[in-house]
Amino acid sequence: MNKTLNIAVLPGDGIGTEITAQAVRVLRRLSEQGHFSLTLQEAPVGGAGYRASGHPLPESTLKLAKDANAILFGAVGDFSLDTLPRELRPEQAILGLRKELQLFANLRPAMIYPELAGASTLKPEVVSGLDIMIIRELTGDIYFGKPRGVRVLENGEREGFDTMVYRESEIVRIGHVAFQAAQKRNRRVCSVDKANVLETTQLWRDVMTELGKQYPDVELSHMYVDNAAMQLLKNPKQFDVMVTGNMFGDILSDEASMLTGSIGMLPSASLDANNKGLYEPIHGSAPDIAGKNLANPLATMLSAAMMLRYSFGLAQAADAIEAAVRKTLAAGYATGDIYREGCKRVGTVEMGDAVLAALG
Numbered sequence: 001m002n003k004t005l006n007i008a009v010l011p012g013d014g015i016g017t018e019i020t021a022q023a024v025r026v027l028r029r030l031s032e033q034g035h036f037s038l039t040l041q042e043a044p045v046g047g048a049g050y051r052a053s054g055h056p057l058p059e060s061t062l063k064l065a066k067d068a069n070a071i072l073f074g075a076v077g078d079f080s081l082d083t084l085p086r087e088l089r090p091e092q093a094i095l096g097l098r099k100e101l102q103l104f105a106n107l108r109p110a111m112i113y114p115e116l117a118g119a120s121t122l123k124p125e126v127v128s129g130l131d132i133m134i135i136r137e138l139t140g141d142i143y144f145g146k147p148r149g150v151r152v153l154e155n156g157e158r159e160g161f162d163t164m165v166y167r168e169s170e171i172v173r174i175g176h177v178a179f180q181a182a183q184k185r186n187r188r189v190c191s192v193d194k195a196n197v198l199e200t201t202q203l204w205r206d207v208m209t210e211l212g213k214q215y216p217d218v219e220l221s222h223m224y225v226d227n228a229a230m231q232l233l234k235n236p237k238q239f240d241v242m243v244t245g246n247m248f249g250d251i252l253s254d255e256a257s258m259l260t261g262s263i264g265m266l267p268s269a270s271l272d273a274n275n276k277g278l279y280e281p282i283h284g285s286a287p288d289i290a291g292k293n294l295a296n297p298l299a300t301m302l303s304a305a306m307m308l309r310y311s312f313g314l315a316q317a318a319d320a321i322e323a324a325v326r327k328t329l330a331a332g333y334a335t336g337d338i339y340r341e342g343c344k345r346v347g348t349v350e351m352g353d354a355v356l357a358a359l360g
């Protein structure tokens, strides 16, 4: 019997509704083709959540997200709400979901499709064939450590302080995610730290080294974060899986995604300990192009592919989406963000049509 996938769809703001609609079409088509059965339930989040019920993460939306097996998320952000108190701004919804659902592992692939190698700011020979998976710990580190604050010293000068902290168990659980992801790829993990300066990351290195012994089939290396930032630009293809803490991962994953030069192409997953996940494109709500049928829906479709692979173990269905995206790009379809000379310029919906046609 077919697996039933119970998915919460949270389109959010701006282009969020347009791009999730196309990803939902893809999921429905795979369902019609017999890969799985689908239960989709949609709810407002971000600015849409605030407008519907006065909070960016309404109770009913949170409940839906908790009850679902996985979440397909569009994007949040609405400049007209930026004057609200911080806790009511649209972006708080994503932080709230990460915290409430304990989504501690952020997976961000950075890969280049052959047709788009010219879109990178780096030379095509440096990036063509690039396929890296950055795994960032998402719920710990200096972003959450206490104490933190700004205090006034005896001489009247202000001093800001934060606490970098990681428990061994937090390092172990993200480590397992990285080693297991590498087992499905090219079996190499590079753990990124600053063990030469920071005690917390010396512990990080020690724990990763101990954990690595449980995965003799995966080659583990270590790199200091400053060198990692440099190596990503110099020779990014040396990496398979990179794993690192919250702050270093924040910076390195953005750097890596920009190697590909195409913000509309990159998916992401944020997973809990049971592989329940929230799947979203890495870009925001793009208010400048919202409602104009200009947004590239491919990152959201590829996020849906990650969902099928990581939360539902449906590798074949995930492969089908990724193959359809490759075929669509190879056929020359392009939204404005990835347009090159000689391409067929299409809008959001037409890109959806092309991927559906490629899915068969």
Ligand code: NAD
Pocket: 015, 019, 074, 075, 076, 077, 078, 079, 091, 094, 263, 264, 280, 282, 283, 284, 285, 286, 287, 288, 289, 294, 295, 296, 297, 299, 335, 337
């Ligand atoms: P953005 O990612 O929304 O847009 C940056 C640029 O990329 C814009 O020119 C936009 O038109 C373009 N772009 C983004 N996605 C695209 C797509 N799919 N197809 C074609 N072009 C695309 O970043 P921003 O403009 O800095 O932020 C806009 C809003 O999004 C802000 O409110 C911000 O806080 C929010 N944001 C949300 C998330 C999220 O929901 N996870 C992430 C980043 C930013």
